[in-house]
Amino acid sequence: MIGTALTGFGTGLSLIVAIGAQNAFVLRQGIRREHVLAVAALCAAADAALIVAGVLGIGTVVERAPLALDVLRWGGVVFLLGYAALALRRAARPHHLRVNGQGAGAGLRAALVTAAALTFLNPHVYLDTVLLLGSIANQHGSSGRWVFAAGAVTASVLWFFGLAYGARTLAPVFERPAAWRVLDGLIAVVMVAIALGLAAG
Template identity: 60%
Template sequence: MSALLSGFALGLSLILAIGAQNAFVLRQGIRRSHVLPVVLTCALSDAVLIAAGVAGFGWLVGSAPWIAPVFTFGGAAFLLVYGGLALRSAWRGGAALQLGDGQRESLRGAVLTCLALTWLNPHVYLDTVVLLGSVASGASSRLLFGIGAVTASFVFFFSLGYGARLLAPLFARAVAWRVLDLSVAAVMWGIAAKLVLA
């Protein structure tokens, strides 16, 4: 039982940090746009990565030195573009409200964006495959540790995606969306800069 709780606590602590993926899930939740597919995509992606780390595949990242630069610069480029789109939304002001009231973005676009924010982020691999994998190797039960970490991911993403609805009254005004979009752009560009300059 202690391995299960340890996996849950560590998994939750790693995912709580505000990042590109969390900002996207929050935005989708507030807009009530494809929330279930988005949170499932995030949680299932995490589950795959956590399972790989717990199973002992963390050595792959260390044994293939070309993987890290590819994901680092690819992820940074994607974050720069996504940050630019958020900045454009902030400039337009209220565009998110209009999208929520009328046409909806495509399910395919939402899921592909979510997959890119997850799988092109090198920190995801360090947190799930390398860090959780190495800690799991010292746990009394790797299986229970992994189940705990995966459970934390599901609890977090479903809470964030569906809990964001509580913020809907605040985001009924265009100025709130502008602030959120500016914040998202700053987070995306900050992470991109950190990836390139690290």
């Protein structure tokens, strides 16, 4: 069972560590120390829910609903391009690091809505968690699949909280406006690249 859990952990970690829109947002929130716990918890909970859905066999439903995936895909493209535009605007007007609620940071609701949109408007999230992890988990039998899922969920929790709180170590670097210009520029590039990838199918 430990081997199954470790397999789930490794597989789950390999799918979420890649640089993406969601991770870029969590990283930025962590550096700014804005709503870190709430954002990390939302991302981890969303991953857990999708993994459980995959284990329960929801993947077959998703697989048979290509229209729904298309709607999500184009919604994601629009959202990502909009977020990229905001990042470019921030890069054009870099600022000093503001932490612990100082300065004009985003409110909790706005941060959670953004995190949720970056999570659920990305069709790859469903392909990775619901379809891929779900199908692999179900290869481990009726009891083993939940052990595999527990390993994958653990990977998500450790990754998102580690990324969010580990980002604080970069705070001294981001005391300089130029560092924010670079980060926001990179975020814009990542968002546009993902949007183009989604648009290309």
